[in-house]
Amino acid sequence: MEINFNNFFREELTINDIQAAMENGEVTSKELIMYYLYRIAKYDQDGTKINSVLEINPDAIFIAEALDYERKTKGVRGPLHGIPVLLKDNIETNDSMHTSAGTIALESHSSSEDAFLVEKLRKAGVVILGKANMTELANGMSNTMWAGYSSRGGQVLNPYGDAELYVGGSSSGSAVAVAANFTVLSVGTETDASILSPAVTNSVVGIKPTVGLISRTGIIPFTYSQDTAGPMARTVTDAAILLGALAGVDKLDAATHKSEGRQQQDYSIYLDSVGLKGAKIGVFTNASKEFYESEEYDDELFKNAIQTLSEEGAMVIKDIEIPSFHREWKREVLISELKHSLENYLSKLPSHLPVHSITELIQFNNSAADRALKYGQNKLEEMVGLPNTLRNPEYLKAKLDDLYFSQIGIDSALKKYDLDAILFPSYIGSTICAKAGYPSIAIPAGYMRSGRPFGVTLASTAFNEGILIKLAYAFEQATNHRKMPNLIYHES
Numbered sequence: 001m002e003i004n005f006n007n008f009f010r011e012e013l014t015i016n017d018i019q020a021a022m023e024n025g026e027v028t029s030k031e032l033i034m035y036y037l038y039r040i041a042k043y044d045q046d047g048t049k050i051n052s053v054l055e056i057n058p059d060a061i062f063i064a065e066a067l068d069y070e071r072k073t074k075g076v077r078g079p080l081h082g083i084p085v086l087l088k089d090n091i092e093t094n095d096s097m098h099t100s101a102g103t104i105a106l107e108s109h110s111s112s113e114d115a116f117l118v119e120k121l122r123k124a125g126v127v128i129l130g131k132a133n134m135t136e137l138a139n140g141m142s143n144t145m146w147a148g149y150s151s152r153g154g155q156v157l158n159p160y161g162d163a164e165l166y167v168g169g170s171s172s173g174s175a176v177a178v179a180a181n182f183t184v185l186s187v188g189t190e191t192d193a194s195i196l197s198p199a200v201t202n203s204v205v206g207i208k209p210t211v212g213l214i215s216r217t218g219i220i221p222f223t224y225s226q227d228t229a230g231p232m233a234r235t236v237t238d239a240a241i242l243l244g245a246l247a248g249v250d251k252l253d254a255a256t257h258k259s260e261g262r263q264q265q266d267y268s269i270y271l272d273s274v275g276l277k278g279a280k281i282g283v284f285t286n287a288s289k290e291f292y293e294s295e296e297y298d299d300e301l302f303k304n305a306i307q308t309l310s311e312e313g314a315m316v317i318k319d320i321e322i323p324s325f326h327r328e329w330k331r332e333v334l335i336s337e338l339k340h341s342l343e344n345y346l347s348k349l350p351s352h353l354p355v356h357s358i359t360e361l362i363q364f365n366n367s368a369a370d371r372a373l374k375y376g377q378n379k380l381e382e383m384v385g386l387p388n389t390l391r392n393p394e395y396l397k398a399k400l401d402d403l404y405f406s407q408i409g410i411d412s413a414l415k416k417y418d419l420d421a422i423l424f425p426s427y428i429g430s431t432i433c434a435k436a437g438y439p440s441i442a443i444p445a446g447y448m449r450s451g452r453p454f455g456v457t458l459a460s461t462a463f464n465e466g467i468l469i470k471l472a473y474a475f476e477q478a479t480n481h482r483k484m485p486n487l488i489y490h491e492s
Contacts, residue, residue, distance in 0.1 A: 009035050012181050012484060015079055015238050022071065022082060029064035029071075029082030033127055036084055037061075040130075040182045043487045050487070052176035054089050054153040056130040058096050063127050070125075079241050079268075081125035086186040088174050089131040089153070090138060090220035091115050091229065097128075101220045102136035102150025104372045105355045105364045112350075115218025116250045117187065117229055124245040129183050132173030137380075138191060138222045139170045140338050145375040147197075148172030151365075158202060159485035160453055166295070168198030174232050175202040180485060185242050186232045191222040191334070193430035195230045199442035200427050200455035203482050205239045205472070206232045208430075210462045211437035212259045215250035221341035223334055225399065226434045234482060236443065236473040240267040243465065262463045270466040275474035277313030281458075282320035282419045287428045301446040301454045302425045305475075309423070312478050314471075317417050324409035325432055332398035339383040340390050358383055406435035411461055420467055424457040433459050441468045444481040 008027055021027045037056065044050045057063075067082045076082075087093065090101040092111035100106035114122065121128065133153035136145060147169030148156035156172040158165040159180040168175060171188025175198030178186050188195045190208045199206025207230045214229045221227055231242035247263045250256045283306055291297055310316050339358065346356050355361045362380050365372040390396075409432055413422065422429065433440045440459040448454055458468050476482075 003034070003038055005035055005038070012234055013184060014235055015083055015184065015241055018083060018184065019076075019079060019081070028068045029127060030061055030068055032082065033060050033064045033084055033129065036129060036183055043180060044177070044182055048157070048159070048487045050157050050159055050176055050180050051154050052133055052156050052173040052180065053086065053182060054102070054131045054133040054150075054173060055097050057128050060084070060127055060129050067125055067127065077123070077125035080121070080245055083126050083185065084129040084183050085121060085126045085242070086129050086132045086174060086177050086183045087118070088171050088186070088188050089134050089150075090189060091118065091187060092218040092220075093118050093128060095128070097131055099131070099220065100152055101138065102134050102152050103361070104151045104368055105361055106353065107152050109349065109353055111218070113218060116215035116248070116253065117246050118218065120245055120248055126245075132171070132177050132186055134173055135170035137342075138189065138194060138220075140222060140342070140379055142375040142378055148176075149375070151372045151374065159487060160203065160447075161451055165452060166201055168201035170194040171206075171232065172198045175199055175204050175206065178202075178204050178232050178234055180487060184233070185238060187229055187242075187246070188232050189219060189227065189229045190434070191226045192434040193427050195232065196427035196430045196440055196442045196457055199232060200457070201453055203444045203447070203453035203455065204232055204234055205236050205444070205476075206230065206442045207239050207243055207465065207468075208433070208440045209243065209247070209465055210259070210439045212255035212257075213263055213439075213463065213465065214246045215248065215253045215256050217250050217252045221345055223337035224341060225333060225337060225402070226437065236441075236469060236476050237268065237271055239441075240271060240469045240473075243267045259463065264466060267466060267469055270470040271473045272470050273474055273477045274313070275470035276309060276478070279314040279421070279471055280317065280417070280419045281309055281314050281421050281423050281471070282317045282413060282417045283423045284322060284325070284429065285319050286321065286325070287425070291428055295452065296426045298446070298448045298454045301448065302456065305445045305456050306423070308475060308478055312474055317419065320413055320417050320419075320422065322409050322413045322422070322432065324405040327405055329402060329431060329435060330398040332395045333402050335383060336386060336390060336392070336395040339386045340388055343388055402435040406432050407438070410436055410438055410459070414461055421458045421460045421464075421471055424459065426455060427457050429457055429459050438462055439465050439468055441472045443472045443476055445479070446481050447483065
């Protein structure tokens with residue numbers, strides 16, 4: 001026997017749909033949470049076995065009940081009151097859930113504090129539904145690890161195809177859970193393509209914000225230079241609402257201090273259905289030959305996206321050049337900062353946990369090789385011999401080169417062609433934007449003949465999230481590309 005949910009739950013729901021229904025008494029937050037738990041049980045952990053959700057918050061229903069009562073007695077806190085959100089498993093929460101970044105070694109790690117962004121979400125009235133699966137250590141474990149795999153959580157599947165269809169990483173579970181309608185919203189993190197990639201490959205909206213717009217405090221780190229959290233949703237509207245709740249200055253995170261006075265509390269003010277009219281968008285088409293011949297690219301769908309921009313009134317400048325796009329970015333920054341930041345994080349963990357350094361993590365994984373080392377740990381092993389001071393000349397020069405050449409590359413292209421934004425096929429602009437710390441938004445742009453989702457990315461200079469949301473929303477409203485995946489439930 002199954003729970004009989006009313007007709008309200010037949011379709012994918014937006015924040016505005018839910019808030020209107022709650023105000024009209026059609027549904028409660030408690031019923032909403034029960035519905036998503038039901039779908040997780042039926043399709044994520046059974047049936048199709050998508051495997052995007054790593055852990056459920058045991059207090060979710062209680063929190064929803066409290067928020068329902070608050071709605072009746074005091075009113076709503078804002079648009080996110082009673083709305084469920086999943087968090088990537090590298091974001092700390094001070095509750096009954098664990099934060100492990102997908103590792104076996106940290107599967108019993110319960111944080112004593114909420115991440116700064118989690119504090120903000122709780123104040124906004126969201127219900128933290130659980131933790132999303134992810135590529136282990138945000139792809140800091142092994143060169144051969146498949147995107148969306150973690151030793152603790154297993155393999156996340158793409159809901160739009162068979163088990164071999166690329167799922168994107170490392171915020172794979174965050175994207176898939178939204179795409180498969182296991183939650184309304186999720187939060188992912190990105191160092192390079194970790195939000196944009198799974199957003200594109202799972203037909204959802206992902207915003208990789210300017211580094212410093214959202215606090216990094218309480219997130220298991222990868223780098224100092226490029227890490228950021230960001231929203232994932234089925235619509236630009238929902239992603240914009242979540243972005244406003246996540247953004248904020250944190251006294252413990254120096255990167256956020258530069259965002260003071262440059263951030264919005266409400267990014268929904270940029271939702272303009274005619275936002276493409278008069279906009280100037282440069283189209284980047286000078287990617288590698290390998291990309292255009294890969295399964296990541298669909299020429300017809302990309303040309304259709306460009307045509308939509310023109311039809312909606314944008315001035316489209318084709319075949320723009322971005323200086324330094326094809327620059328060979330060195331690995332020193334990523335690997336040196338991962339070593340330093342991860343060592344710092346592990347060293348501060350409670351004494352009862354089994355690992356407090358990368359060396360101990362490697363040893364732990366070796367002792368549990370049958371569970372922990374399906375793909376090995378060559379990235380961790382490579383880091384052991386690196387210095388831990390961030391003063392070596394190769395790292396410092398690479399860091400300065402990264403920042404200079406990436407920022408001047410994007411900014412000079414925007415200035416030369418007098419652009420509001422740059423359009424990339426799929427997520428090929430992720431690296432130069434990541435190095436620059438500049439914002440991007442990924443949006444659905446159709447489906448290939450194989451059924452695989454295709455998306456495009458819009459990018460701009462620092463703190464131009466509002467412009468990107470405006471352009472993306474107008475594109476979304478003009479196309480309505482997104483389709484629900486067809487999940488299958490097998491009766492046992």
